[in-house]
Amino acid sequence: MQNMIDKIIQFRDDRGWKPYHNEKDLAISIALEANELLENFQWKSSEEALESSTENIKDEMADVLIYLLQLAEKMNIDLEEEVSRKMEKNAIKYPINK
Template structure:
């Protein structure tokens, strides 16, 4: 993920797109891109949406991921570690009932 983050920053910086972006702007961008992802599922069931344009859905998911990586980079968050810690918290909060 570190290598991908470096590639994203290089791509962004070469184009002069928001050099040194702040966490607020990136959080907004994550939300906006997630909304664009949701648009593909508006008024149709998931199966039809995916059949219609899976590639566009993948592109929007990638946009969310790209902005999320930039957001995490600005805040110094290791997303893999954060996800693992969150899963541990979730396991305590939502234990398996047998």
């Protein structure tokens, strides 16, 4: 994961975009890219969307993650740690029915 973050940060810094990447705009960008992902499915069944738009769906999924990782980096958040913590919380909230 750190390798991926380093690549994204390098890409941003090479283009001088760091000053524009504040927390608010990164959060907005995550939501906008998530909506671009949704556009691929609008008015279609899942099967139809996957058949016609898999490449674009993959692009938009990557865009969401790219902005999410940039927001985490900006806020000094270790997302691997936070996912583990949240999964533990989820396990308590949604126990396995035995």
